[in-house]
Amino acid sequence: MKVLIVEDDPLHRTYLHEAVVAALPECDTVIEAENGLAGEKLARDHKSAHIVMDLQMATRNGIEAARTIWKERPETHILFWSNYSDEAYVRGVSRIVPDGAAYGYVLKSASDERLKLALRSIFIESQCVIDREVRGLQQKSLGQTNGFTDSEYEILIDIALGLTDRAIAGRRGLSLRSVQNRLQHLYDKLDVYHTAGDAADDGRFNLRARAVTVAFLRKLLNYSALERAETELQEWLDGK
Amino acid sequence: MKVLIVEDDPLHRTYLHEAVVAALPECDTVIEAENGLAGEKLARDHKSAHIVMDLQMATRNGIEAARTIWKERPETHILFWSNYSDEAYVRGVSRIVPDGAAYGYVLKSASDERLKLALRSIFIESQCVIDREVRGLQQKSLGQTNGFTDSEYEILIDIALGLTDRAIAGRRGLSLRSVQNRLQHLYDKLDVYHTAGDAADDGRFNLRARAVTVAFLRKLLNYSALERAETELQEWLDGK
DNA sequence: CAACGAGGTGCGGGTTTACGCAAGACGGCG
DNA sequence: CGCCGTCTTGCGTAAACCCGCACCTCGTTG
Structure with missing residues (x-):
C-alpha cells in the first residue's frame, strides 16, 4: 500500500509520516507533497488510492486538489486533516465527496490514537470517519434545523x-x-x-x-x- | 534568562522550545502557553521579558495578547512567529509596537538558522528583525506609494x-x-x-x-x- | 382531488449609495 | 502674501437596495 501525504507544514508532514508508518504496517511507501498542485500530480503519477490531505495550503487548497483527484479516480480514499472545523470547510468537503467514497475529516488537535484509528478505518476498512465536532456542524448545516439552505x-x-x-x-x-x-x-x-x-x-x-x-x-x-x-x-x- | 513561548500548535511549540534552547544557551527556563490568554497571564506572573508569539490562535490571538503585554511592560522583547504575512497582520503588529521596543516578525517557513539568528538578535541584542517578505509589505503599506492611507x-x-x-x-x-x-x-x-x-x-x-x-x-x-x-x-x- | 406550504414573480414606494459639481479650510512653498 | 494640492462639506440626482402586498406554480399530504 502506498500513502500520499499532502501538507504544507514540514513539521506536520513529518508527524503525519510517522503516524502513517506506525498505524499502517501494510503500508510500504509514503510519498509527500507540499501543496495541492504537487499533490494532484503525485496522485496521478502514482495512482495512489490513499491520501492524507491538509485543507488550507497556500498554492492550491485541499478542497480543490481533492476535487480533481476524485474526479479522476472517485474510489480514492482521502483523509482530510485540518486545523479548523469552519462550516465553510465542512460544507466545501461534503459538496465534493463522490457517492460511496471512503473519506474522513479529522482535526489536527485530535490525539495520536484518534488519528491512527481514523487512518486504519478509512484506508483499510473503507469507512467514513468524521470528527465528532465536525459531525455536529455537518448535521446542523445539512439538516434544515437552524442551518442554511x-x-x-x-x-x-x-x-x-x-x-x-x-x-x-x-x-x-x-x-x-x-x-x-x-x-x-x-x-x-x-x-x-x-x-x-x-x-x-x-x-x-x-x-x-x-x-x-x-x-x-x-x-x-x-x-x-x-x-x-x-x-x-x-x-x-x-x-x- | 526566561523565555515564554505562546503557540497554539503542540508540534510547533516543541519545535520552538528546542530552537530556543539551542539558540540561547543563556536561557535557563522556557515556559509555554497554548493560547493568548494563558500567554498574558504567564507573562505577567513571570515578568518574562522575552516572548515568542504565534499570531493566529483560537481563543485570543497574538496581536491582542501582545498589546496587553506591551501595555503593562513596554520593554518586553517579542518575536512574532507566523505562518502568514498578510498585510492585515503586518499592519496590526506595527500598530501596537511601542516606541523603541525590540521585536521581530519571522515566518514559520523560515529556516532553523534564520529563526535562531532572529532569536539572538532580538533577545540578546535588542534589535528588530523583520522577515524580508514582511518588510516589503510594511514599506509598501506604511509608505504612501501604492499603499493605503x-x-x-x-x-x-x-x-x-x-x-x-x-x-x-x-x-x-x-x-x-x-x-x-x-x-x-x-x-x-x-x-x-x-x-x-x-x-x-x-x-x-x-x-x-x-x-x-x-x-x-x-x-x-x-x-x-x-x-x-x-x-x-x-x-x-x-x-x- | 382539494387544501397547503414553499418558493418564484410583479408592483410600488421609502431609504441608502455612488458620485458630479462647487464652495470653503488648512498647510506648505516660492 | 498668494498659489496650489489635499481634505471636508453641502446639494442634487440616478441607481440600487429593502421590503410589504398580492398572485402563481408546484410538489406534498390528508
Whole structure:
C-alpha cells in the first residue's frame, strides 16, 4: 500500500509520516507533497488510492486538489486533516465527496490514537470517519434545523463576492425580486436585524455588508471559500 | 534568562522550545502557553521579558495578547512567529509596537538558522528583525506609494463591519459626504471599477461589498482583523 | 382531488449609495 | 502674501437596495 501525504507544514508532514508508518504496517511507501498542485500530480503519477490531505495550503487548497483527484479516480480514499472545523470547510468537503467514497475529516488537535484509528478505518476498512465536532456542524448545516439552505448559502456567496442583485439574478436564473426574497431569508437567519436595531437608530447596519461579516465571524465563510467562489465567478464571467 | 513561548500548535511549540534552547544557551527556563490568554497571564506572573508569539490562535490571538503585554511592560522583547504575512497582520503588529521596543516578525517557513539568528538578535541584542517578505509589505503599506492611507484603511474596516455611511460618519466624526468621499478613494485604490466594468453592464458589482471582498483576497483584511474590529465596534456601541 | 406550504414573480414606494459639481479650510512653498 | 494640492462639506440626482402586498406554480399530504 502506498500513502500520499499532502501538507504544507514540514513539521506536520513529518508527524503525519510517522503516524502513517506506525498505524499502517501494510503500508510500504509514503510519498509527500507540499501543496495541492504537487499533490494532484503525485496522485496521478502514482495512482495512489490513499491520501492524507491538509485543507488550507497556500498554492492550491485541499478542497480543490481533492476535487480533481476524485474526479479522476472517485474510489480514492482521502483523509482530510485540518486545523479548523469552519462550516465553510465542512460544507466545501461534503459538496465534493463522490457517492460511496471512503473519506474522513479529522482535526489536527485530535490525539495520536484518534488519528491512527481514523487512518486504519478509512484506508483499510473503507469507512467514513468524521470528527465528532465536525459531525455536529455537518448535521446542523445539512439538516434544515437552524442551518442554511443551499439556496441561502448560494446567495450568501454571491453577495460576499460583491455582486449586485441584478447580476445574481442573471447568474442564478432568477428574477430580481426572487433574489431579494432570498436575501431577506438570509438576513433573517443570520440575525442581522437583532444586532442592527438594538442601539436606537444611528447604529444601523448595511444589511448586505453586515450579513457577509456575520457569516465570516461565524465561520460560515472563510478565505478558502471566498477564493473558490471567486474563481468560479471568473469562469462564469469569461463564459459570458 | 526566561523565555515564554505562546503557540497554539503542540508540534510547533516543541519545535520552538528546542530552537530556543539551542539558540540561547543563556536561557535557563522556557515556559509555554497554548493560547493568548494563558500567554498574558504567564507573562505577567513571570515578568518574562522575552516572548515568542504565534499570531493566529483560537481563543485570543497574538496581536491582542501582545498589546496587553506591551501595555503593562513596554520593554518586553517579542518575536512574532507566523505562518502568514498578510498585510492585515503586518499592519496590526506595527500598530501596537511601542516606541523603541525590540521585536521581530519571522515566518514559520523560515529556516532553523534564520529563526535562531532572529532569536539572538532580538533577545540578546535588542534589535528588530523583520522577515524580508514582511518588510516589503510594511514599506509598501506604511509608505504612501501604492499603499493605503490610515483613513482609507479605517473606512475599509468600517464597511467590512457592515456599517452604513451614516453610522460611519457618527463613529469617525465626519459628515456623510466625507465618508462617501473616502469610500470613492478606497474604491479607486482597490481597483473595484476595473473588475466591474469589463463585461458589458449585466456583470456589475456592488462596489461596497466588492471592495471588502477584494480587500480580503488581497490579504488586506483577514479573520483576525475583522474580529478585532468587531470587538472594538461593540465597545464603541456600548459606550453609546 | 382539494387544501397547503414553499418558493418564484410583479408592483410600488421609502431609504441608502455612488458620485458630479462647487464652495470653503488648512498647510506648505516660492 | 498668494498659489496650489489635499481634505471636508453641502446639494442634487440616478441607481440600487429593502421590503410589504398580492398572485402563481408546484410538489406534498390528508
